[in-house]
Amino acid sequence: MGIVERKEREKQMRREMILQAAETVFFEKGLRAATLDEIAEKAEVSKGTIYLHFASREDLYYSLMTRGLLLLLKMFRDVKPEDADPAKVLYKLADAYLKFSQEQSYLFKMLAVVENPAVSEQVSPEVSSDLEEASDGILTYVAGFVQRGMDDGIFRSDISSHEAVILFWVSLNGILNLKERSLAMKKNNCLKAESIIGSVDFDVLYGMCQHYLVDFLTQEETRKLSGRNAARKPKVVQKHSKAVTQK
């Protein structure tokens, strides 16, 4: 009896149509200005139907973000790291993330909202948990390569792969976010060229950061940190020790 399956398929299609329309409208109008009426109209569906699929406006928005993250994960998987060098893989993943931010710029901008705790609180637990799962899926995927590098002895191991991945994510994502912000402000003419954010070439900075992050991981742990706590309260700055030995 394929009726149940067909119904399920149709339900998913409806959901997909709504998500598609929402993506367009949220992108065009922004989170605040977009209205559900408009989304309903664009999806050729009544407003009530939207609420059959999503518990609230925020849930709909978060579902879009989850979809975005899944796409990002797909792009990461498409990197196809056939060569075994984890450092190269990390480079390629960072490249892929830059590409994602450019090609799917509306999705990328939407993802920045997750940073905002005020919005997060309005979301139902399941949807929030879905997003968390997708987010963790990406981080775990990347962490796998980092861990492999550590196991192979290529990467330093005075830092956990989890911490390393967070560092990667935070730095690269932060640069891309600031880039978007500076672009937005330039468009609004409220960014002076002599300001710091206005004067930095974020694409160049991204490349540099990408380089140094991988480089940081490929260094051996020569610092005087025996454990983690040593990094916590660094009273003594060893400003010349390294530089001298390197000369």
Added chain:
Amino acid sequence: MGIVERKEREKQMRREMILQAAETVFFEKGLRAATLDEIAEKAEVSKGTIYLHFASREDLYYSLMTRGLLLLLKMFRDVKPEDADPAKVLYKLADAYLKFSQEQSYLFKMLAVVENPAVSEQVSPEVSSDLEEASDGILTYVAGFVQRGMDDGIFRSDISSHEAVILFWVSLNGILNLKERSLAMKKNNCLKAESIIGSVDFDVLYGMCQHYLVDFLTQEETRKLSGRNAARKPKVVQKHSKAVTQK
């Protein structure tokens, strides 16, 4: 004739009262759930009066953020870097930022909203420009120390002080934001302990990042990058070159 001055003072006080009330309400209810009626009531002022001082809800919110940034700048200035070592100053500034995120956690959370381009577009140019100015003031303040370190030859100079400051900001701020997010999710019970974000101790990570960022700046530029573009497309990974020379 001190009448004009007195009026101006009173006007500023009114504004201050509104901001104070708004801060409380926005913090208690979140950006979306907070209402102007409630703010008006708490400020002992009619709703119309709010609009004499702020053009919109978003403007009010952004003004709060600007105030928050000015407080942060004050905390940075209080670091009183009497010792001339720029590396130590950067440490202390990072410590101060951590302190800010802890002691003024609601202000810190509010500042994360600036990352969201969808909100930024709803704000009047002047207010947006105020915020930008405050933000730039902080970055410029920090950049001064970085530049001094470079001039003194303590810091590497294959990266501009502007870029270095952005890197600092992005990394440290990103870690603290993720920390807040993980705390919020733990409170909502939608963060599995085995997930990456759930397993990282962000305070430790912050300390490590703080350490490595300063350390990165105090390294000499031994890499094969002659200019910036070299960092853009790094095809060759020099995974052992540094580690070997350091041994």
Added chain:
DNA sequence: TATATTTACTGACTGGTGGTCAGTTAATAA
């Protein structure tokens, strides 16, 4: 086939909120 039940969907309606503005009050100027 006729009837009952379930499922999917609709769109008018409601409550609440951001934002407005005609009108009030009070201080100052003429």
Added chain:
DNA sequence: TTATTAACTGACCACCAGTCAGTAAATATA
């Protein structure tokens, strides 16, 4: 005493997220 200006008020409007009684169609039952 009267006119003018400035600060402030709160009733009011437009709009929108979210609801729910009702419709239509598909499926199950008789």
